[in-house]
Amino acid sequence: MPDREAAQDQAISAAEDLFYSRGIQAVGMDAVRDASGLSLKRLYQLFPSKEALVLQFLNRRDRQWRQALAHHVDTHTTPEEQVIAVFEWLHTWFSKPDYRGCAFINSFGELGGISPEVVAQARRHKQAFRDYLVALVTATGRPATLGDQLVLLAEGAITTAAITGTSQPATQARDAARLLMLAYSRHDRAHSDGSQ
CATH class of the missing domain: 1.10.357.10 (Tetracycline Repressor, domain 2)
Incomplete structure (x- = not known):
């Protein structure tokens, strides 16, 4: 399992591509899971909500x-x-x-x-x-x-x-x-x- 920082980076990269190309509301956490290769459980361990992931995407x-x-x-x-x-x-x-x-x-x-x-x-x-x-x-x-x-x-x-x-x-x-x-x-x- 990737360490926390690497996993966060993986998730943010996947989310960035999806959010920017398709829109935030059109993209569910399951799509981020599929694109990142991380489990849904792992995603929610890293980001307690979709909004938390959105904020990290915007920050990056x-x-x-x-x-x-x-x-x-x-x-x-x-x-x-x-x-x-x-x-x-x-x-x-x-x-x-x-x-x-x-x-x-x-x-x-x-x-x-x-x-x-x-x-x-x-x-x-x-x-x-x-x-x-x-x-x-x-x-x-x-x-x-x-x-x-x-x-x-x-x-x-x-x-x-x-x-x-x-x-x-x-x-x-x-x-x-x-x-x-x-x-x-x-x-x-x-x-x-x-x-x-």
Whole structure:
């Protein structure tokens, strides 16, 4: 029998594939049992409820998603390039054949009305992404308000790409981000020159 940590990892991996591809409510613990190779008894020893497994799936997804994004962004040198790199990474993510949108938006849509813990997980993930993008934007010398605007662009692209089944929203959001960054640069220059 696998040790506890290995068994948990096995169960979460199986659940992640199923929850993300089919939806949380459509997947029972018996499906997780079949996909993981663990017995139902073992699953419930590891996770006392399906919600506990969902929360662990979201926790892992958050960690992996943010690490992958940061890894890509860190390969770019200038602050401006790093901001644009966020949207380029989104394009890569949207282009994956198994892309079904944001696991946190999906989970919130399914369970937000009945699980305060899922709501809290989704909000933490979105807040962490917002904080990350705002930090990248302010590193360019532009205001945090621009960061909030770019977050809305990114979030809109994430949802639109899932619904339309195309990666094009990432390119459109990237182009809009460039225009907004340029507009803020012009605005700052105009004010520093003393003109309106």
